[in-house]
Amino acid sequence: MKKDITAIEDIQLLVDTFYDKAVKDPQLGHIFNDVAKVNWEHHLPIMYKFWASVLLGETGYTGNPMDAHFRLNEKIPLTHEAFNSWKNIFMETVDEFFEGPTANEAKKKAVSIADLMFYKIHNYDQSAGVNIGKVRRD
Template sequence: MFPRPTPVPPPEERALVHPDVDRAFIGALVRDFYGRVRADARLGPIFAAEIQGDWNPHLEKMTDFWCSVILKNGAYSGRPVPAHVRLKQVQESDFDIWLGLFRQTAEARCPPGVAEIFIDRAERIARSLKLAMFFRLERPSAG
């Protein structure tokens, strides 16, 4: 009566994005990306206000996150939406800067065909974060 859920193949049967794309690759990409973010005039101060001192816990968390997204290995179990909704200084246009830096990093580091996969995922997730952060139904005007 109900459609059966598509069975999820065990990890060893899932197609690899690319043989070079493993946790070490993703960790290096994440570190390169956040190096660019920290050097950016607009995003740098936003992150500096949130992450004081040791960046490693954030970089490891983001490596887990991207491993979950790309390798589908379940490494990340956090909640991105509340982590961003509380960032009151972030504007919608900041996501264009974030995505531009992410695109530059992915294109610089990825084997052929792989940057597009990272960028596509980042754009989809950015869209849902932006909806959670900025979408408001217009209130009907009084009177």
């Protein structure tokens, strides 16, 4: 029986393993390595805080994920295929190590944030300069 996600160490294992796979993925690798040229020492602690806030209710993440990906999408279009790979790798990594209510929540949240992100990015009306996809789902 695998354990559930309960502590920051679990989040770190999930995030570290996810990015190990993502940087090698044909859909995603070049985005992290060549386009964003991610500084991992900077990015990984942000991602630990992000997922700790989503899954463990911790405070500490203060960024804006939607804005970050809007900016990224201006450098390289974030396609449906790229989002599918992102979601598949995330699901696979959760299932590799964890099971339980929080593990399920992690998968549900990842998919809903990814789908909302894709929707917002692709419903941005360039000509009007407004984001017609800005809908509240809460």
